[in-house]
Amino acid sequence: xxxxxxxxxxSLLTCLASSLPAEDVYNAxxxxxxxxxxxxxxxxxPAKVDCPSARPSIRVASGLSDQETSWLEKRKANTxxxxxxxxxxxxxxxxxxxxxxxxxxDNTTALxxxxxxxxxGGYRAMTNGAGGLxxxxxxxxxxxxxxxxGGLLQASTYISxxxxxxxxxxxxxxxNFTSVQNILNQGKDGDxxxxxxxxxxxxxxxxxxxxxxVQYYENLYDTAISKQDAGFDFNVxxxxxxxxxxxxxxxxxxxxxxxxxxxxxxxxxxxxxxxAPMPILVADERAPxxxxxxxxxxxxxxxPWEMGSFDPTLYGFAPVKHIGSNFTxxxxxxxxxxxxxxxxxxxxxxxxxxxxxxxILNLDTVTGVPDIVKNALKGVLNGIGSDNxxxxxxxxxxxxxxxxxxxxxxxxxxxxxxDGGEDLQNLPLNPLIQPVRAVDVIFAVDSxxxxxxxxxxxxxxxxxxxxxxxxxxxxxxxxxxxxxFPSIPDQNTFVNLGLNNRPTFFGCDASNLTGPAPLIVYLxxxxxxxxxxxxxxQMDYNNTERNAMIQNGYDIVTQGNGTRDSQxxxxxxxxxxxxxxxxxxxxxxxxxxxxFKKYCWDGTVNSTTPAxxxxxxxLQAVKxxxxxxxxxxxxxxxxxxxxxxGFLMI
Ligand SMILES: *[C@@H]1O[C@H](CO)[C@@H](O)[C@H](O)[C@H]1NC(C)=O
Ligand SMILES: *[C@@H]1O[C@H](CO)[C@@H](O)[C@H](O)[C@H]1NC(C)=O
Ligand SMILES: *[C@@H]1O[C@H](CO)[C@@H](O)[C@H](O)[C@H]1NC(C)=O
Ligand SMILES: *[C@@H]1O[C@H](CO)[C@@H](O)[C@H](O)[C@H]1NC(C)=O
Ligand SMILES: *[C@@H]1O[C@H](CO)[C@@H](O)[C@H](O)[C@H]1NC(C)=O
Ligand SMILES: *[C@@H]1O[C@H](CO)[C@@H](O)[C@H](O)[C@H]1NC(C)=O
Ligand SMILES: *[C@@H]1O[C@H](CO)[C@@H](O)[C@H](O)[C@H]1NC(C)=O
Ligand SMILES: *[C@@H]1O[C@H](CO)[C@@H](O)[C@H](O)[C@H]1NC(C)=O
Ligand SMILES: *[C@@H]1O[C@H](CO)[C@@H](O)[C@H](O)[C@H]1NC(C)=O
Ligand SMILES: *[C@@H]1O[C@H](CO)[C@@H](O)[C@H](O)[C@H]1NC(C)=O
Ligand SMILES: *[C@@H]1O[C@H](CO)[C@@H](O)[C@H](O)[C@H]1NC(C)=O
Ligand SMILES: *[C@@H]1O[C@H](CO)[C@@H](O)[C@H](O)[C@H]1NC(C)=O
Numbered sequence: 159x160x161x162x163x164x165x166x167x168x169s170l171l172t173c174l175a176s177s178l179p180a181e182d183v184y185n186a187x188x189x190x191x192x193x194x195x196x197x198x199x200x201x202x203x204p205a206k207v208d209c210p211s212a213r214p215s216i217r218v219a220s221g222l223s224d225q226e227t228s229w230l231e232k233r234k235a236n237t238x239x240x241x242x243x244x245x246x247x248x249x250x251x252x253x254x255x256x257x258x259x260x261x262x263x264d265n266t267t268a269l270x271x272x273x274x275x276x277x278x279g280g281y282r283a284m285t286n287g288a289g290g291l292x293x294x295x296x297x298x299x300x301x302x303x304x305x306x307x308g309g310l311l312q313a314s315t316y317i318s319x320x321x322x323x324x325x326x327x328x329x330x331x332x333x334n335f336t337s338v339q340n341i342l343n344q345g346k347d348g349d350x351x352x353x354x355x356x357x358x359x360x361x362x363x364x365x366x367x368x369x370x371x372v373q374y375y376e377n378l379y380d381t382a383i384s385k386q387d388a389g390f391d392f393n394v395x396x397x398x399x400x401x402x403x404x405x406x407x408x409x410x411x412x413x414x415x416x417x418x419x420x421x422x423x424x425x426x427x428x429x430x431x432x433x434a435p436m437p438i439l440v441a442d443e444r445a446p447x448x449x450x451x452x453x454x455x456x457x458x459x460x461x462p463w464e465m466g467s468f469d470p471t472l473y474g475f476a477p478v479k480h481i482g483s484n485f486t487x488x489x490x491x492x493x494x495x496x497x498x499x500x501x502x503x504x505x506x507x508x509x510x511x512x513x514x515x516x517x518i519l520n521l522d523t524v525t526g527v528p529d530i531v532k533n534a535l536k537g538v539l540n541g542i543g544s545d546n547x548x549x550x551x552x553x554x555x556x557x558x559x560x561x562x563x564x565x566x567x568x569x570x571x572x573x574x575x576x577d578g579g580e581d582l583q584n585l586p587l588n589p590l591i592q593p594v595r596a597v598d599v600i601f602a603v604d605s606x607x608x609x610x611x612x613x614x615x616x617x618x619x620x621x622x623x624x625x626x627x628x629x630x631x632x633x634x635x636x637x638x639x640x641x642x643f644p645s646i647p648d649q650n651t652f653v654n655l656g657l658n659n660r661p662t663f664f665g666c667d668a669s670n671l672t673g674p675a676p677l678i679v680y681l682x683x684x685x686x687x688x689x690x691x692x693x694x695x696q697m698d699y700n701n702t703e704r705n706a707m708i709q710n711g712y713d714i715v716t717q718g719n720g721t722r723d724s725q726x727x728x729x730x731x732x733x734x735x736x737x738x739x740x741x742x743x744x745x746x747x748x749x750x751x752x753x754f755k756k757y758c759w760d761g762t763v764n765s766t767t768p769a770x771x772x773x774x775x776x777l778q779a780v781k782x783x784x785x786x787x788x789x790x791x792x793x794x795x796x797x798x799x800x801x802x803x804g805f806l807m808i
Pocket of ligand 12: 700702703782783
């Protein structure tokens with residue numbers, strides 16, 4: 159299998175000038191505590207705050223955080239009723255789901271522990287994933303009808319996202335756990351997910367956004383520079399600009415909410431009361447100049463309380479609210495101030511998707527970008543080098559002198575993270591396979607663009623590469639650190655057996671695993687009603703196409719609301735219950751045996767070179783063409799794709 163080598167060719171920055179006038183930092187109001195909130199005290203710029211009574215410190219990753227542990231108590235209780243309703247509705251003939259749930263009510267560890275994962279893949283992954291999320295969400299109208307699986311979200315404990323999948327998860331959580339349906343209901347006048355307004359041009363004017371393209375760039379610049387000028391030697395990277403730009407599309411607040419922090423999710427009433435699953439975003443560690451391979455990359459997670467890694471290399475977590483402080487050897491010396499506001503939501507989402515940083519370098523396709531902005535970006539690149547334009551800079555490294563024995567960046571004050579898919583593990587599974595989290599089943603929506611163009615195959619469909627990468631890593635003695643993963647066949651087998659064209663379960667037989675591992679419900683992007691294999695680098699979608707992508711995603715996870723297989727909802731129920739059946743010694747109902755026979759990969763391998771993959775539309779295609787041209791020509795994606803060469807599958 160190919161490793162993830164990335165070759166970037168950047169060419170587009172030519173303009174030059176010099177001095178950068180200091181701008182006043184943007185001051186956000188801090189009185190709105192209603193959702194992921196503008197909790198940073200100085201807008202985008204991280205700032206000194208009063209230290210909490212227990213001084214922040216780095217902890218060893220030998221278990222869950224105390225916060226997660228106590229939150230889980232509440233979450234387990236809150237998933238009971240939605241799970242009972244869902245399993246009762248899923249028509250598991252010959253099995254009394256309500257009674258089963260009630261019988262184990264006092265012992266929640268016996269009951270299923272469900273997680274959902276959304277892969278990377280740019281806006282393709284965000285919109286395809288959004289369709290899946292809408293189908294899982296009981297708040298979506300009709301999602302709890304016969305043939306559907308709404309309520310799975312409400313029954314879940316964890317939800318992870320990476321890169322484009324991280325935009326989806328991050329956007330939902332920074333907006334008060336809103337629903338996909340709510341976002342769509344805003345129509346063309348809404349401020350969120352208006353993907354026809356290219357991220358290079360900035361938002362449309364109107365609504366809460368009142369900026370012209372020039373003002374938009376000035377705003378990106380001012381906020382980024384405010385971090386640089388905050389007085390603590392923070393390094394601004396392209397990810398600061400990229401994250402700020404993303405926030406304009408993903409955060410429902412004036413100017414993309416420069417003061418909204420990822421850690422503020424911990425105070426969001428819905429999340430705090432465990433009315434929503436725990437969100438996790440994933441990124442990879444990569445030192446400047448290094449190449450990533452899945453076998454030895456340290457995988458980072460960001461959750462509402464912490465950032466860090468369970469991997470044996472780092473094996474530690476920092477309180478995400480206070481990153482930016484000068485931790486040394488796991489503690490914050492008495493003479494060092496507590497910093498807050500470093501964990502801006504856009505910056506965290508931008509880190510997970512930093513492969514797209516270079517979008518922001520395509521400035522020559524946009525008129526009106528002030529020279530000062532071009533120069534600032536040029537300056538950033540001069541500092542770190544074009545080959546490292548995808549880096550997100552987390553100086554000061556919270557893990558400085560922490561775990562010196564194996565932490566790859568223990569000796570450096572700079573911690574650099576990149577796009578979570580760069581190690582080929584394009585599904586954010588690492589946090590979900592940690593034994594301490596005891597996840598039973600992962601619904602993995604894979605929108606990766608693996609298949610290669612153009613003559614031999616249709617491009618941008620998944621072919622199992624993400625699962626293969628996680629599987630291979632789990633067999634590596636020095637990296638797996640107690641994690642196990644179901645056996646996964648090679649990509650040729652995926653294509654030959656059609657495992658990338660319909661849902662497939664991996665790891666059904668819990669006795670055939672190298673350790674406790676969840677069952678994987680693999681939900682690969684495939685064409686139900688729309689050819690959803692759009693380019694990873696297509697950076698604008700009109701709302702018709704966006705909605706078609708979302709609808710297709712909905713049909714992928716429901717198999718067209720059971721049209722492709724009327725037994726599918728039952729099989730979803732069986733997948734949820736499988737590990738729980740083992741734990742409680744319950745006889746597997748006949749219908750579930752049928753489901754497992756139908757959907758479990760049985761170990762068959764066919765590694766011969768497959769025929770070219772051109773999937774057929776599974777249901778009746780929806781119409782997106784209107785005769786009207788795209789209202790913004792897609793020069794951007796062309797320019798962007800041209801600026802990037804090499805191996806790209808995210
Ligand atoms: C957040 O969502 C909850 C419902 O889940 C709602 O009661 C509350 O008003 C919302 N808050 C804001 C600020 O929109
Ligand atoms: C429930 O499943 C049984 C087969 O086990 C099937 O005969 C019946 O039609 C299904 N009911 C619904 C409402 O889908
Ligand atoms: C709870 O359920 C688990 C799994 O079924 C079982 O191992 C454990 O003994 C049960 N605990 C109690 C207190 O019943
Ligand atoms: C929900 O289902 C009803 C009845 O089938 C249908 O009329 C309605 O359009 C559906 N609503 C949505 C939002 O799909
Ligand atoms: C965005 O914020 C506005 C104003 O606070 C609110 O009315 C709207 O419902 C929000 N949109 C979503 C999708 O949550
Ligand atoms: C951390 O220490 C460096 C000196 O090593 C100093 O320049 C910087 O301002 C400090 N940062 C914070 C947040 O205190
Ligand atoms: C991972 O392995 C590759 C190839 O052996 C090596 O170049 C790279 O430095 C290693 N990375 C880390 C973080 O150990
Ligand atoms: C995981 O890695 C850490 C740090 O290297 C080590 O202390 C721990 O024992 C490992 N855990 C397992 C289960 O191997
Ligand atoms: C699967 O995807 C990988 C990554 O793009 C590619 O190298 C490989 O050729 C693909 N294999 C098949 C059978 O599609
Ligand atoms: C499935 O149901 C959803 C929600 O009602 C709807 O949007 C979608 O079009 C339906 N799909 C099919 C194939 O009927
Ligand atoms: C069972 O385990 C063996 C050994 O790890 C593996 O080769 C095989 O593919 C597994 N079977 C299934 C169905 O996962
Ligand atoms: C929206 O985009 C699709 C796909 O590119 C295109 O076919 C359609 O004509 C566009 N619609 C409008 C109104 O621009």
